[in-house]
Amino acid sequence: MDPVIEKALKLAESSGASYAEARLTTTTTEVIEAEDGNIKEVSRNTVKGLGIRVFVGNSSGFAATSELSEDAIRSAVEAAIAAARAMGGGPPLAERRVWRGRATSRLVIDPFEVDFKEKVGLVLDTNKAALEVDGVKSSLTYLGIRREVREIGASDGADIVVDVTMTGLVQSVSAAEGASLERASDSDSAVAGWEFMEGRDWASFSRSVAELAVKALHVEVPNAGKYRIVADPRLIGLILHEAFGHALEGDLVSSGASVLKGKIGEAVASELVTVIDDGVVEGGYFVPFDDEGNRKERVVAVERGILKSYLTGRRQATELGQGVTGNARAQDYASAPIVRQTNIFIEPGDWGFEEMIRELGDGLYLLGRSARGGQVDTASGTFTFSVGPSWVVEGGEIKKMIKGVVVSGQVLETLKAVEAVGKDLRVRTSVFGGCGKEAQTVKVGLGGPHVLIKEIVVGGR
Amino acid sequence: MGVPELSKVVRLVESLGADEAEAYLTRSRVTEARFSERIEAITTKTTLSLGITAVKGKAIAVVGTQDLSDAGIRSAAEAVVKAAAASRPDPHWPGFPATVGAPDLPGAFDGFTAEAGAQDISSAVEDAVRGVREGHEGAVPTRGMLRAEAREVWVANSYSGPASRKETAAWVWVMARAGKGTYGEFDVSRSLRSLDAYKAGKEAGSRSADFADATMIKTGKYDVILSPDVAAEIISVMLSPAVSAREVQAGRSPLAGKVGHKVAAEIVTITDAGREPVLIGSRAFDDEGVATHTRPLIKEGYLTGYVYDTYTAAKDGVESTGNAWRSYSSRPTPSPNHLRLEPGDMGYEEMVAEVKEGLLVMATIGAWLSNPTSGLLNATITHAYLIRDGEVAGTLKGGVLGGNFYELMRDRFAAISREWRQGMRASAPYVLLKEVTVAGK
Numbered sequence: 001m002d003p004v005i006e007k008a009l010k011l012a013e014s015s016g017a018s019y020a021e022a023r024l025t026t027t028t029t030e031v032i033e034a035e036d037g038n039i040k041e042v043s044r045n046t047v048k049g050l051g052i053r054v055f056v057g058n059s060s061g062f063a064a065t066s067e068l069s070e071d072a073i074r075s076a077v078e079a080a081i082a083a084a085r086a087m088g089g090g091p092p093l094a095e096r097r098v099w100r101g102r103a104t105s106r107l108v109i110d111p112f113e114v115d116f117k118e119k120v121g122l123v124l125d126t127n128k129a130a131l132e133v134d135g136v137k138s139s140l141t142y143l144g145i146r147r148e149v150r151e152i153g154a155s156d157g158a159d160i161v162v163d164v165t166m167t168g169l170v171q172s173v174s175a176a177e178g179a180s181l182e183r184a185s186d187s188d189s190a191v192a193g194w195e196f197m198e199g200r201d202w203a204s205f206s207r208s209v210a211e212l213a214v215k216a217l218h219v220e221v222p223n224a225g226k227y228r229i230v231a232d233p234r235l236i237g238l239i240l241h242e243a244f245g246h247a248l249e250g251d252l253v254s255s256g257a258s259v260l261k262g263k264i265g266e267a268v269a270s271e272l273v274t275v276i277d278d279g280v281v282e283g284g285y286f287v288p289f290d291d292e293g294n295r296k297e298r299v300v301a302v303e304r305g306i307l308k309s310y311l312t313g314r315r316q317a318t319e320l321g322q323g324v325t326g327n328a329r330a331q332d333y334a335s336a337p338i339v340r341q342t343n344i345f346i347e348p349g350d351w352g353f354e355e356m357i358r359e360l361g362d363g364l365y366l367l368g369r370s371a372r373g374g375q376v377d378t379a380s381g382t383f384t385f386s387v388g389p390s391w392v393v394e395g396g397e398i399k400k401m402i403k404g405v406v407v408s409g410q411v412l413e414t415l416k417a418v419e420a421v422g423k424d425l426r427v428r429t430s431v432f433g434g435c436g437k438e439a440q441t442v443k444v445g446l447g448g449p450h451v452l453i454k455e456i457v458v459g460g461r
Numbered sequence: 462m463g464v465p466e467l468s469k470v471v472r473l474v475e476s477l478g479a480d481e482a483e484a485y486l487t488r489s490r491v492t493e494a495r496f497s498e499r500i501e502a503i504t505t506k507t508t509l510s511l512g513i514t515a516v517k518g519k520a521i522a523v524v525g526t527q528d529l530s531d532a533g534i535r536s537a538a539e540a541v542v543k544a545a546a547a548s549r550p551d552p553h554w555p556g557f558p559a560t561v562g563a564p565d566l567p568g569a570f571d572g573f574t575a576e577a578g579a580q581d582i583s584s585a586v587e588d589a590v591r592g593v594r595e596g597h598e599g600a601v602p603t604r605g606m607l608r609a610e611a612r613e614v615w616v617a618n619s620y621s622g623p624a625s626r627k628e629t630a631a632w633v634w635v636m637a638r639a640g641k642g643t644y645g646e647f648d649v650s651r652s653l654r655s656l657d658a659y660k661a662g663k664e665a666g667s668r669s670a671d672f673a674d675a676t677m678i679k680t681g682k683y684d685v686i687l688s689p690d691v692a693a694e695i696i697s698v699m700l701s702p703a704v705s706a707r708e709v710q711a712g713r714s715p716l717a718g719k720v721g722h723k724v725a726a727e728i729v730t731i732t733d734a735g736r737e738p739v740l741i742g743s744r745a746f747d748d749e750g751v752a753t754h755t756r757p758l759i760k761e762g763y764l765t766g767y768v769y770d771t772y773t774a775a776k777d778g779v780e781s782t783g784n785a786w787r788s789y790s791s792r793p794t795p796s797p798n799h800l801r802l803e804p805g806d807m808g809y810e811e812m813v814a815e816v817k818e819g820l821l822v823m824a825t826i827g828a829w830l831s832n833p834t835s836g837l838l839n840a841t842i843t844h845a846y847l848i849r850d851g852e853v854a855g856t857l858k859g860g861v862l863g864g865n866f867y868e869l870m871r872d873r874f875a876a877i878s879r880e881w882r883q884g885m886r887a888s889a890p891y892v893l894l895k896e897v898t899v900a901g902k
Contacts, residue, residue: 224900459861
């Protein structure tokens, strides 16, 4: 156990805490940015600090410090104890198995050790490739590298280190013709080292984003209304995460802020739908343990349409009377853990893609590429997300491109309207951005196979 | 830990081989509570963060660190010079500002808020929870956050400084439920003492009951009144990037080349309020140390200018407008300090009375998913009142408000209310839009 964690736990105990958790995290990020053929910025940032959560009886308090001197640790512990004493009690922590050990994500070439000049060259070449496409007005490229080492120690003896390295690139392009402007962007990331960057043709990637932006200039926005749709794996991941995943989060369920409260054992989706939240998945983010030091369990949240489990940390497990699923996650050392998804996806079914498009007949084939994300109001059950340039399907054939699609719907209706689930499961994560909740952002993975949905509201003209 | 001497940091970076250097330091102190019917957690955190920028042969690098020991600063300084040496020159680099600092902005900082402890936060949370219960019998708070924060900023570069400024903010957000109805409300202020957590709670409680039997919006054309919160968010999402000189110069803004042109209805005047102490986002100087201003961006429908930092201003041959925003570990980019849609001359009641068949949109989600490059707006309505013959006739949810934002602002903005409200970095009154398409059931 790191001496800083040990010291914090001892101080907490001697100051009257009945239980304490200390988290020491170091996050290093490097970003290289190019705009229109020039390097705009090379930046590196290291954030290191200690977060301490204490319990006095069933009341908890949290404090954090970026300074790790004995005095600073002592005042953080005192602030956490004062916070715990300032609030009323809460549910006790559920029992858990105590884990000790270290988990490191797969890494072949340490991206921080790669020469700056090589990285700068790759970013510039990628950026310039987009500018070669006719109609492109502006090209922005970001290379992102991130390593996060979290050590979590607790007074029950838990001591876990999770070490994750990610790399990725985002390419954003604006195209113009006359008074029309359009943008497209795409990113590709992996929990991996520089080998991920070496294994891809980034110039082609960049050109294809540019071609998408130029093509989108000339296509129409669909009429507003209801459509039958096929969603691709990237989009179904977004739908699932926003439309359903947030409502599974145990803190929202127990406080009454989720429409899924009280629905365990009930049908909440079509019987074709099985929803999994798992900490370690090919293509996803790496969450073998959560920020309470719990092992992240593979959660079957929905099994063939029936709601089976919520996502929990130790407190929500007590409140909801179920097991600890290992979903208590914090943005960084300076944030207290709250319940978050990890990698959420729909299990594959048995439909082929072309078969599904034929079955769709007339409708829309909606794609997640160049989509901007989504949002949900878990309490009312309304969700929305943006879709990238997509396609009109007529008579079972993909016909013309459309753009500007934003879909919205109700949590409890959308998954019930699933009519077919494809075979082609894909899960993705990103080194850029993440999922936001209560002013904290964490990395997540999301995905699924192609899915046919009977009806969804599309905003447009 | 004390605050390091920024001039020394600048000299150190220069001595390691940089042509120019800048040191930017922030100290932030946040005390916050998450709550539902009870407080779930109270958090206090203090963070000192240093960003060092080095320029060598016009190649720029930034390194950020929270290790402010002598060794930590030295290691960051060495890393930034090494990174700049490995990067490529930016031919447009104009140099750091020759002068940093500006007169104080009294009223932007409140000592009590800066020092707020767990007890102060917890008593404000109790007010919010009581408000919800008194807003409607049976209403309960399901999620809430209350925060008091203070932020100090120091800037020094090779030519000037250090200069410092400080601001505080307090805000509360509370979501209430009554039966099947829910509603979220917030308040924001420079000071925890003037934050009205009780009122936010009461509003959330009482409106949550209104929405217990909300029905789905039907697709159609409606007259739409946007609440101040919704109007402020939409204007911020669409215009903040569009008026940024960086987006304009890169050809990513629909407002490029439009200064002096009519871009909105005559009733529309939008100001960048950089020196209004009560408004969050206002500050004495920007994140490069350049003095801020309060100045119009759209006046009576005509675009009057963009917002600049030093880099983009040099490209256009103008002065920076004091709009540099950044995180400590990255270079700044220009963005409005506080966008304010100026109030009009119609009363809110009068505006509602004018609507024959329409919606009063109280809350949306996903407005940030709109496309500020093409101007395509999309916001999903979660809470709206149905208005019939000038009176509230029911509650609705679930439609999508869409269309081209610039066409809406030019052709559909029919009236702006006198009453207005502050948001985080944008403020607006109620806005009446005529004949807008809303997609629904």
